[in-house]
Structures are given as structure tokens and as C-alpha cells.
Amino acid sequence: MNMPAPIELLTALRCPTPAATTTAATMRISVCIATYRRPERLRVLLDDLIVQRRPPHEVIVVDNDAEGSARAVVDVARGRGLPFALHYEIQPQKNVAITRNRSVALAQGNWLAFVDDDERAPPAWLGDLAAAAARFDADAVLGPVLPLLPDSAPPWLRRGRFYDWARLPTGSVVPVRLLRFGNVLLSAEVLLTQAQVFDPAYGLTGGEDGDLLARLTQAGARIVWCDEASVTEPVEAARMSLRWLLLRALRGGQDFARHVLAGRHGPATRGRRLRLLLRALLQMLAAGLLAVLCLPLGRHRCAHWLTKATANFGKLSAFAGLHYREYA
Known part of the structure; x- marks a missing residue:
């Protein structure tokens, strides 16, 4: 029997949409984190996930460092006792797309949230994303990433606002030119209509996230903005030039x-x-x-x-x- 093409399968799934048949309270959300040699940043992010008002079903950490530099942080977090399952795996090939694909393969939730390993998530973050998905009948929800410049940042960098993202009113459909990753909740049903989720051709250059979201948009996915579901990202010294x-x-x-x-x-x-x-x-x-x-x-x-x-x-x-x- 011939299998339907991804775009045909997505069209079939659109009635009803995953959001229409799932309330925010009953979503099983897997938080996916691809990490590379940022153990301290990962530690504080895991601390943030522990105190989420709407805790995730599970957290997936895939380490792109062949030496497993994130393992100790994950072991310490597990030892403290967690309100969610915490899974850890090393993906040794240096490729962010393959690493993210591995996190998708490991996830068991019907919704997947992606957050970068150098970001901070306030307690309302995941709940706000989930509520927006249900409220706006969305297949994906994007939120802002707010840069945090240290006090030592040069004044010209502050005036230039070089790290700011474009923002939209909550509920707005995100145009393709503004599709960004770093803070996103995606329906697993819709995500897995893609034969290949993240394209490994972008694995060393970046851009795999925008490629995925653009493909989903082309296939009919409804991607909306939630301005309340913000995360913060400290700007590292190496980036202030x-x-x-x-x-x-x-x-x-x-x-x-x-x-x-x-x-x-x-x-x-x-x-x-x-x-x-x-x-x-x-x-x-x-x-x-x-x-x-x-x-x-x-x-x-x-x-x-x-x-x-x-x-x-x-x-x-x-x-x-x-x-x-x-x-x-």
C-alpha cells in the first residue's frame, strides 16, 4: 500500500488539529535540549525546569560532546529528585541537526518543546506555551528570547540592540521571514510528518531550525506567537564584538x-x-x-x-x- 506524502498526511491530520483535541492540562510535553560544553548553563536551565508551574512530562538532554561533559550535571540533577523523567544520551558526531534529531527520536511526549542550553526559563514559561497552543488551535508556538547583556557590555552594543528578536502580538501567525528557534513548542504529530525533521546538511552552519519551520509552514502548519512565553539568554563575552x-x-x-x-x-x-x-x-x-x-x-x-x-x-x-x- 502506498504511504501518503508528508503534505497529504499533514492535511489529513488538520481536522481536527492536535491542539483542538488536547487541552493544555493534558498535554504530555517533552522538553528537548541539545547541549555542547555548557555544563554550568545546562545546570541552571535544569533548575529552571524543576520549578516550572506546569512541569514537563520528561526532559531529553542530548550531548553533542563525545566526552560527555554534560553527564555529571545530569547525574546531579537526577540525584536531587525531579518532577519529571530526565533522559541523557551522547551523540558524538559534531552536528547540531543530528543532535536535535536524536532528541526528537527519544521523546515520548505528544508535544515537544525546544530550548537552548544557554537560556533561562521563568516558572510560567512552559505553561504559557501550552496554553497558547490550545487557545489558538496551533500546531506550533514560538516565544521571544530576551537577551541579557552584562554590565560590562560596551555602550554602543546596548544602543544598537543587536541581539533583540522581532516580537508580535500574542496569537499572531508568524510569517516565514520571522521564524526562529530557541523557544518553541511543536506538536509531535505534525513534526513527525516530516521524513527528516532537522536536515543534517545544516549541521555545522546552523539554519536547520528555520528550514524545518519553513517546511512545516509550507505543509499547512499553523505557527503562532506567544509573547508572554519568554526565555532569557545571557550574552556571552565572546559574542560582544x-x-x-x-x-x-x-x-x-x-x-x-x-x-x-x-x-x-x-x-x-x-x-x-x-x-x-x-x-x-x-x-x-x-x-x-x-x-x-x-x-x-x-x-x-x-x-x-x-x-x-x-x-x-x-x-x-x-x-x-x-x-x-x-x-x-
């Missing part, structure tokens, strides 16, 4: 272009490819000029336009098959 901002902008531009060229934003026709190429070239030149003109107005303004120019250079470089491997 113009060099890091430019490299992240380069990767972001490459990710966007790769998604467009792969048809994630609609059919990758010759016209769409050409428009992307010409727009990126013109925007790169304009942003570079504005960076020079804004230099007397403050370093943060100059840096803003430099990141825009670099992001558009990233789009152009993707046409040549170049990919900045941030996680290599």
Missing part, C-alpha cells in the same frame, strides 16, 4: 538565501532567484554606503548598517555555495 555580529549576519544571510533557493519561501523559479540576487547586491551596496555616512553619528549606527551589508553579502555568497560553518 563587531566581528561576532558580522559573522552572525553573514550566516543569517546565507541561511535566508539557502532557504529561498531550496524553495522554502515559495517555488525557487529563475525569476525569484534573480530578484534575490539583484536585491541583495543593491542592498549590500546601499548598506555599505550608509555605514560610512553614519560613522560620525555613533558606532552603533555604523555597525547596524555594516551588519546589513554583511547579511546581503552572505546572500550573494550562498549562490556560490559558500557557507560559514559557525558550529565547526
Whole structure:
């Protein structure tokens, strides 16, 4: 017997949707954490999950460090007694997509929440995500990641607001250009319609999250925003530099272009490819000029336009098959 294609299977699942047949109180939520050499950050995140007002069914920690640097933290947490099951596994191949796929394979919940190992989750976090999924009949819910700059951060970084995410009113359907990971709740039914959840081709560059969410959107998934379900992310010292901002902008531009060229934003026709190429070239030149003109107005303004120019250079470089491997 022929199996239905993923998009046909998702269409069948849409009536009724998982959210429509499940209340927030009865959701079995697996929290999935991919970690790599951040044991102290992981420890405080696990502490946050312990005190969730709406505790998860289980927490899955998949360690991408072959040496198992997160094992001791997990063992200590287990020894304290937990309101949920805590599973730990090492995935030794350096690849964030494969690591996340392993967490999906281990999860037993009918909803999966993803949070990064360097984030902090306030007590209402998981409950707010679950309530939004039920209230807005959603297949996925995204929430904000709020950056926490240390007191030692240079003033120009604070003024530039370089780490802020775009935010939307609660209940808004998230447009494809604003799809982000780091704080998301996904229906397992809808997620598993994908033959491959996270694409390993993005495993060293990043962008596997946006690729997945764009595929789900194309297949008809309803992805909404919950502005109350925020997590925080301390900005590390290594990220407080113009060099890091430019490299992240380069990767972001490459990710966007790769998604467009792969048809994630609609059919990758010759016209769409050409428009992307010409727009990126013109925007790169304009942003570079504005960076020079804004230099007397403050370093943060100059840096803003430099990141825009670099992001558009990233789009152009993707046409040549170049990919900045941030996680290599």
C-alpha cells in the first residue's frame, strides 16, 4: 500500500488539529535540549525546569560532546529528585541537526518543546506555551528570547540592540521571514510528518531550525506567537564584538538565501532567484554606503548598517555555495 506524502498526511491530520483535541492540562510535553560544553548553563536551565508551574512530562538532554561533559550535571540533577523523567544520551558526531534529531527520536511526549542550553526559563514559561497552543488551535508556538547583556557590555552594543528578536502580538501567525528557534513548542504529530525533521546538511552552519519551520509552514502548519512565553539568554563575552555580529549576519544571510533557493519561501523559479540576487547586491551596496555616512553619528549606527551589508553579502555568497560553518 502506498504511504501518503508528508503534505497529504499533514492535511489529513488538520481536522481536527492536535491542539483542538488536547487541552493544555493534558498535554504530555517533552522538553528537548541539545547541549555542547555548557555544563554550568545546562545546570541552571535544569533548575529552571524543576520549578516550572506546569512541569514537563520528561526532559531529553542530548550531548553533542563525545566526552560527555554534560553527564555529571545530569547525574546531579537526577540525584536531587525531579518532577519529571530526565533522559541523557551522547551523540558524538559534531552536528547540531543530528543532535536535535536524536532528541526528537527519544521523546515520548505528544508535544515537544525546544530550548537552548544557554537560556533561562521563568516558572510560567512552559505553561504559557501550552496554553497558547490550545487557545489558538496551533500546531506550533514560538516565544521571544530576551537577551541579557552584562554590565560590562560596551555602550554602543546596548544602543544598537543587536541581539533583540522581532516580537508580535500574542496569537499572531508568524510569517516565514520571522521564524526562529530557541523557544518553541511543536506538536509531535505534525513534526513527525516530516521524513527528516532537522536536515543534517545544516549541521555545522546552523539554519536547520528555520528550514524545518519553513517546511512545516509550507505543509499547512499553523505557527503562532506567544509573547508572554519568554526565555532569557545571557550574552556571552565572546559574542560582544563587531566581528561576532558580522559573522552572525553573514550566516543569517546565507541561511535566508539557502532557504529561498531550496524553495522554502515559495517555488525557487529563475525569476525569484534573480530578484534575490539583484536585491541583495543593491542592498549590500546601499548598506555599505550608509555605514560610512553614519560613522560620525555613533558606532552603533555604523555597525547596524555594516551588519546589513554583511547579511546581503552572505546572500550573494550562498549562490556560490559558500557557507560559514559557525558550529565547526
